[in-house]
Amino acid sequence: MKTLILGFDSFDPAVFEQMAGQNLLPNLEKFIEHGGYSRLEVCSPPQTEVSWTSIATGTDPGGHGIFDFVHRDPVTYAPFVSILPTKKGIAGEQFVPPYTAKTFFEEAAALGYPATALWWPAMFPARSELPVMTLPGLGTPDIRGQLGVGALFTSENETKPKTIVVKMEGAAKNRFTASLPGPQTAGRDGPRTISLPIAVDVLDDRSVRLTVDKTQIRLSLGEWSEIIELKFRAGMLFNIHAITRFIATSLSGAVRIYALPLQIHPAHSTWHYSSSGSFAKNLWNEVGPYLTLGWPQDTTGLEEGCITDNQFLDLCEKIFERRIQILFHLMKNFHEGVLASIFDDLDRVQHMFFHNRMDVVQDWYKRLDRFVGDVSARVDEWSGKYRYLILSDHGFSDFRNKIHLNRWLLENNYISMKNGGSDLTGVDWNRTKAYAVGLNSVYLNITGREGQGIVQANQIEGILSELNEKLSGWKDSHGSSIVQKIRLKHETYSGPYTRFGPDLVVGYASGYRGSAETGLGKIPATVIEQNTDHWGADHCMDADVVPGVIFANRDLRDFGALSFRDIPFLAIGKHLDQSHLKPPSQATGEGQKDLEERLKGLGYL
Amino acid sequence: MMMKMLAEGGLSVVTDELRSADDDNPNGYFELEAVKRMSAGNVAWFADAEGKVVKVISALLEYLPSKFSYKIIFMEREIKEILASQLKMLTHRNETSRADEAEIEAQFRKHLEIVKPWLVRQPNMKILFVSYNKMLSEAAPLCEKILEFLGAPLDVSRMKAVPRRDLYRNRKDRV
Numbered sequence: 001m002k003t004l005i006l007g008f009d010s011f012d013p014a015v016f017e018q019m020a021g022q023n024l025l026p027n028l029e030k031f032i033e034h035g036g037y038s039r040l041e042v043c044s045p046p047q048t049e050v051s052w053t054s055i056a057t058g059t060d061p062g063g064h065g066i067f068d069f070v071h072r073d074p075v076t077y078a079p080f081v082s083i084l085p086t087k088k089g090i091a092g093e094q095f096v097p098p099y100t101a102k103t104f105f106e107e108a109a110a111l112g113y114p115a116t117a118l119w120w121p122a123m124f125p126a127r128s129e130l131p132v133m134t135l136p137g138l139g140t141p142d143i144r145g146q147l148g149v150g151a152l153f154t155s156e157n158e159t160k161p162k163t164i165v166v167k168m169e170g171a172a173k174n175r176f177t178a179s180l181p182g183p184q185t186a187g188r189d190g191p192r193t194i195s196l197p198i199a200v201d202v203l204d205d206r207s208v209r210l211t212v213d214k215t216q217i218r219l220s221l222g223e224w225s226e227i228i229e230l231k232f233r234a235g236m237l238f239n240i241h242a243i244t245r246f247i248a249t250s251l252s253g254a255v256r257i258y259a260l261p262l263q264i265h266p267a268h269s270t271w272h273y274s275s276s277g278s279f280a281k282n283l284w285n286e287v288g289p290y291l292t293l294g295w296p297q298d299t300t301g302l303e304e305g306c307i308t309d310n311q312f313l314d315l316c317e318k319i320f321e322r323r324i325q326i327l328f329h330l331m332k333n334f335h336e337g338v339l340a341s342i343f344d345d346l347d348r349v350q351h352m353f354f355h356n357r358m359d360v361v362q363d364w365y366k367r368l369d370r371f372v373g374d375v376s377a378r379v380d381e382w383s384g385k386y387r388y389l390i391l392s393d394h395g396f397s398d399f400r401n402k403i404h405l406n407r408w409l410l411e412n413n414y415i416s417m418k419n420g421g422s423d424l425t426g427v428d429w430n431r432t433k434a435y436a437v438g439l440n441s442v443y444l445n446i447t448g449r450e451g452q453g454i455v456q457a458n459q460i461e462g463i464l465s466e467l468n469e470k471l472s473g474w475k476d477s478h479g480s481s482i483v484q485k486i487r488l489k490h491e492t493y494s495g496p497y498t499r500f501g502p503d504l505v506v507g508y509a510s511g512y513r514g515s516a517e518t519g520l521g522k523i524p525a526t527v528i529e530q531n532t533d534h535w536g537a538d539h540c541m542d543a544d545v546v547p548g549v550i551f552a553n554r555d556l557r558d559f560g561a562l563s564f565r566d567i568p569f570l571a572i573g574k575h576l577d578q579s580h581l582k583p584p585s586q587a588t589g590e591g592q593k594d595l596e597e598r599l600k601g602l603g604y605l
Numbered sequence: 606m607m608m609k610m611l612a613e614g615g616l617s618v619v620t621d622e623l624r625s626a627d628d629d630n631p632n633g634y635f636e637l638e639a640v641k642r643m644s645a646g647n648v649a650w651f652a653d654a655e656g657k658v659v660k661v662i663s664a665l666l667e668y669l670p671s672k673f674s675y676k677i678i679f680m681e682r683e684i685k686e687i688l689a690s691q692l693k694m695l696t697h698r699n700e701t702s703r704a705d706e707a708e709i710e711a712q713f714r715k716h717l718e719i720v721k722p723w724l725v726r727q728p729n730m731k732i733l734f735v736s737y738n739k740m741l742s743e744a745a746p747l748c749e750k751i752l753e754f755l756g757a758p759l760d761v762s763r764m765k766a767v768p769r770r771d772l773y774r775n776r777k778d779r780v
Contacts, residue, residue: 448715594709
């Protein structure tokens, strides 16, 4: 077995087909000639971590348990990030793998082949018990254990919604000082933020000298620094290592220095960053430093005006270049097994520019096409039988309007509030039938499952049917459908995790998406809000709106319609048996302990 | 009782007979030890169980492999009677119950509130809820329902002869 997989996050079939029609993507067009191109049916909802996990396991979310970026605790209704779950253990709160379904990487390894997954989403923390080499992708946290925000050091009084803003103090002429806030540790009086001193010496209107602790670098205006290694002293014998890049964005008048989110140092991680640990370290030493955050292309920094469009695109290019170097480095010694690598810069670029800068987007399609040409040239030298796949997890679409779905549910009498409020904490659960948490997920407030559920088992079908009808018939002021398709859980998902999924998946039509506020269970004042954000395009619509692509060195026309379920077979020649999966217990923790003991005593368990 | 009824009706029962009939269950237990290991992924025995009857307690239903389809006869009984029956069984097994019975009852009710809505929504499961208490007094119409539900040619006259008053030992009014 020898399989190479390139994953192009968000590579859209409509854009590809349109550009291919103009012969703009010659290397990818070659696949069409022998029937090696097809649109790919993606899972529902078409969200990055859901989709890549479905591709890796050949199952829908009912089989792996990741249904949305955000899940909710049914007892408390509190939302939480699905790809970064934690569990309390002897050593305190620890990250745990977000799923345990078998991937085709594991299956290849079980068959005796080496298997490597680079930047595949939802693979943090590394599962060191599995013989699969991994560098994790989306879901990898920063050193604070969060999904990551950058820090802006400024001589001005200013604020940003998400970015950490640090006011620099003038220490002398053209010299400013501040502290770089790092990770938190447990102190005697509660959590304590460890910081490093920084000093900024403005050399002229085009350059500064930045000193972070004992490290000194020279920054040119508007250009990213190399990756800088930092060391935060967390105790007498304990340091937390981090990496970042800095950029000077303003030196005339206001002085501004921006730092990317502080990221895990792959050679000194306190968490299980990679499998094996030496794999990440060796790549760092042999190829060079690389960023590790699950979302390293800093869209938040761009959205909040900390960096410009060009600085953002330059960062994407640097990330892409280093990943290519790592892949080519591994390809030098790739003789058998599975080697897969995800490239997600296109996704970030499309979020930012798909709606108003198609020239930028098309440049990235061409960039990926040139990369495919470079890879194909290497692959063409291989002898014997091999599989070569290029695929995407979904396409892309406009996102002109944000849907505040909880407001719609409230206006349609599915949610009742106690005394107003703008999130689920103000909801009167004794009079609430359905609520939304996550970008595409609606849950019924079911008795016995939800903490204060009121919907009885025999009412479920009726309410779902009513919601389906109302949402499917929902039109905007121009008479266009807002929802492309409603998918019911039991019709969409199969597998042991199905019962944890949303009761209803809202597949939005092109131009519409659940708002970020809806994702967190919030209830803003309006139902529809025009999207004027830099983040002007998306893929969290209906799966039929944003199909993916697959290219292969074989004739795909033999297969008919291809879906994510076919990928394990195309990758390693077999479908995966997931019957080993042990679903989480129905029991609700401590509260069911006596019952479990009783059943054991009776010999039933 | 239901296992005995289905066996009398002519269906094959998957059982290892490790637990034999006793004072608590004079008709026998009709259990399969491997069922308890489903939660650890031990489901190989399913290959030989197609078209047959197996006894699974409600707490283990979630571990039934999703790749098969099931017809489930869900036996319901007054919870206080279940608890009384269990206490008696524990005594016979020389086991003691440390838990408060009211707490156990609350947990049972909570468990049923969770498992029943879940069951009715499983695409690979068809459910028939049967009252144990009603079966003792109205066996004939319930047996007809079971016949219709299973769609198998069963010997109803033998089935309805199984529910016997002498098995009804743990009613709450005797507790």
